Amino acid sequence: MKSSIATYTLLVALVFSLLALGQRARGFRLPGDQQGYEPVQPIAFSHRLHAGDLEIDCHYCHSGAERSRHAGIPATGTCMNCHRFVTASWGAVREENRRAQREERPPRRLLSPEIAKLYGHLGLDPNGEMGPGSQASPLSWIRIHSLPDFAYFDHRAHSVAGLGCPTCHGPVETMERVRQQESLSMGWCVNCHRQTRTGIQGAPVEASLDCSTCHY
């Protein structure tokens, strides 16, 4: 009798652990696979707004993609090309203007909390001036798309071949926070290199399958 209770208990336990394992197996991934990685960045920069709504070209900020191996994260100064003037949302600015008109005073310069962080890193005060004693400090973004160090990926070769950014990065213009769309695994790379042997958008390309294309 005792043993049968033990057996049933064990069986139930087994079923539960199998279920638990099954749950886990669905989330199983190979080491280094960061597909779906969507970390919180130090500044809540919205690609949906910049690349989607405002239709800023990817290359405006990631200017290395056509010139260098790395697409690059834009220098903080690049943001200031626009954000020297664009300091808060249009709605907030309009509201402030209306209020200023009502109160018969010049409108105040608004600075949204996220853009304020940007100003802080550059050591600027809310008016965009270098204050005395202000200290600039580098801005550490969290890297999302990262290949192992024995793999050498070159943005130039891919952008020259006519591959658009979304091929690897997904619909970034719809992402509020950037997420790694693809697995960026070797199998994923090689599959594409095999398929594009027939050409990209009708243009013949020569996607090498040699190991030393990426590994050296």
Next chain:
Amino acid sequence: MAGERTRQAQQRNRRNGSRFPGTASPPAGSSGEHEELAVGRRGFLKAAGFGLMLAGCRQAPLEKAIPFLIPPEEIVPGRSLYYASTCTACPAACGLLAKTRDGRPIKLEGNPAHPLSRGALCALGQASILGLYDKWRPRNPRHQGQDTSWEQIDAQIMERLEGLRRGGGALRLLTGTLNSPALEAVVKRFLAGFPDARRISYDPVSRSAILDAHLQTHGKRVLPRYRFDRAEVILSFDADFLGTWISPVEHTAGYREARSPDVETPRRCYHVQVESRLSLTGSKADRRIVAAPHEHGPLAVQLAAALADLAGESFPGEVQRNEGLAQRVEPLARMLWRARRRSLVVSGSPDPAFQTACNYLNELLGNYGRTLELGPASRQREGDDGALAGLLEELGRGEVGALLVWGVDPVFELPLEGRWETLLEQVPLMISLDDRLTETCGLADYFCPDHHYLESWGDREPVEGVLSLLQPCIEPLGRTRPLIESLSAWMGDSRPAYELLREHWRSALFPRQRQETSFDAFWDRALHDGVAQIEPESRSFSEARFEPRMFGDGSREVSPAEGEFSLVLYPKVGILDGRHADNPWLQELPDPISKATWGNYACLAPLAAEAIGVREGDLIRLGAVAGQGPELELPVLVQPGQHERVVAVALGYGGKATRRFAGIGPRWLEAGETVGNDGRVGVNSAPFIRLQARHLVYSGVPVRLSPTGERRQLARTQLYDAITVPASLALPGGERRPAVKEVTWEELFDPHLPVEPGTHSEHGSSQDLWPDDHPYTGRRWAMTIDLDACTGCSACVIACQVENNIPVVGRDEVRRQREMHWLRIDRYYWGQGENLRVAHQPMPCQHCQNAPCETVCPVLATVHSAEGLNQQVYNRCVGTRYCANNCPYKVRRFNWFDYAHEDELENLVLNPDVTVRSRGVMEKCSFCVQRIQEAKIEAKRRGVELRDGEIQSACQQTCPASAIVFGNINDAGSRVAQLAQSARHYRVLEELNVKPAVAYLKLVSRPDPQEEGHG
């Protein structure tokens, strides 16, 4: 930043796969803490296994991407920038292009626009970049050994100098060769501010005798510019001009030009080398005359007398008729006479009388103005031994109130029985201004460290009228200050070096040029090109005149008595005077001739070693005959081609700086030390240098050798010396291995003696084990190495090491044949005595079409690419080492350990485009595939075709003799394809039918031009 990341990530990766030492954890995965139960072994193992599985589910650690705040205009992360500058590793001042990545230099390349070095660098120049990232380099000014600030040190020094100005004794500035116009101008201004101030310069390996001889014979203390490129007969008395003498890169390029069989009008220069040991230059000579140091003088004098006869003049010096010698020099004299105006006689002797004889020979032969020029003359050495002797006397009399030292280290380089140490201690004010901690610095009151040359603005004038500019390639890493700024600061002028330099160029140099109308344009052009040509200062020379007294009494060298040996101290390629002996790359660079690394040794001729009963690795004691004097203990190295009565020892070893190498190399159970019992690498042989009749003398001291009975095994990279198979093993007709092939000049140019072009060998088989299913329709990379051009200088070995992140393994690992160099240079001997011949054969991975390594790899970690490369995939390699065992060329290198990359500063030199390999992985030459990829992608981006010569492997780029050609052999117009048609073209071990992509061009033997009755 991006490169920075790569580096940091590489380190992480190297520490073995520890990809998951979580610093922070992004989503997915969860902790396995609830698995912790107080259980026994089995439970623990279960938990551990489950934990590992969970670890597999976790994600890589948080990685940061940190962009610039305000980007510098020209920097694009991931792209290299090249800055033209000048190498100051030795005073030859070759031009270089510093490749910088994200603001830090990672590789030095030769500057093709430089008129002297013509796009090449030597091993020393290539390695000098490591000095920039040397953590032992001084960072702060020091007073009495304590770090201090520039303000404090300046105030104190200026106060003491003020006292000197008011009459507190003489001021002396002791430097090495200082051929920088801007710096010289500031030094002049500085010294003019004192009642008794002078600059004294000496070179640790002195060439003073050449200048002194010219002062006597031509009325001007000047070093000629030697034009080996114009010579048709070269006679060298112990001048190692391809290895260590004055300007090796420039001389090698010229030498190759004079001996090139591949140009439209082939030039066959004949080279005779008279020497007592086998030097790098001697190994390329068409004829070697082996003579002990004391025999050189009489030989030169006899030759001068014989030539005077031919010229119908009477020799002004004294000649003792010696029939034996006369007969020996007779053919030489005739050969030189036939090639008059196109011959060149050089000598490495530090004896002015000997150099006068050389001047006489060159004058008789009409070589001045042709193969050696006095205007524009060379400024690559200016040291004055006489002035040095004068300084020592002044110091002895206590007349020197202040001594400033820059660029030399007399305590180490010229101990002179410890005289410097006692004398320098008595100097009231001693200031050291070097860029590293020399042994002399230890005696200085103030140490004002200079920048590394890659951090500085500056200029050099290696040859009059040729200006070579230095520009900084990185922000200074420490609080150092260049000499030019220090001196001007003490004159109350606080301008930075950049302004001082520009000021001098504007006022003194710009008026002497003709190309540009505005100074800014001139400056910008010079900055871009790295060099500028100006009108040389006009110098007048008196007509050459020779008097009997100038020739001395024949020779100062004494012949060693029975049972004694004549000691020869020589500078070694890569180490020279020891200034860069703190560089691990240079320490591990095999000597081009002996193939020994890490330390010096006593070279003995085979007969001599037999006579005293020693063999390689036996420790012998080497002491002065008189009993008093220095004594050294060194391992023996048996050196064919050396004179029997000579023992040769390299200079530059045993310095305090080499103490840093204690502990270098992997630490494991059986690890052996790199340093000797005294904690240093090698033994300092400089105590044997004498100051004799106001000249430094390096050879000819008679010494006694006595075996100690102990042994110290040498770390040599090559243990097989002969190209011939021992008689006991050889099959008839197979006595000589065909790895190195030779063709005579006549065979090469005689249409009746056809040499089969291209690929043919005695045993070659057309049968192929493999189907011909790899057509290589696109590009196919190939390399050709010209054995006739290669001098073995080893610049390529270091260039490869820098480019490909090759680690240093230490003496003990080299001894176990585990060095990691991807490119080795095999050196082979054949022949006997004076007819000893030497071949240098650079041996990179041969990239065989039917590669034996590929067929045995169980995990396909080494496979062929569609462009003919033999690829090595590190992340796939599991380290079976089958490939290395199956490689007939033995070019594969295995990472037995995780080699040291703990030095964060030194890691800055790592090339971010090449993976740093971890333990258990095989590696080898990749044909610099990172350069191929870069050039291919860049050409694609620009929409242009890849041109031949656009891709240069690191070894090819730096080669002073242009011996290496790399390119696409499927392109019929490429140089490598053209060379494949050469009559000299062959492949090593062709009979194996592995079809290497690397081919060699045969050595050319040039018989004595006399014998065939030309002229």
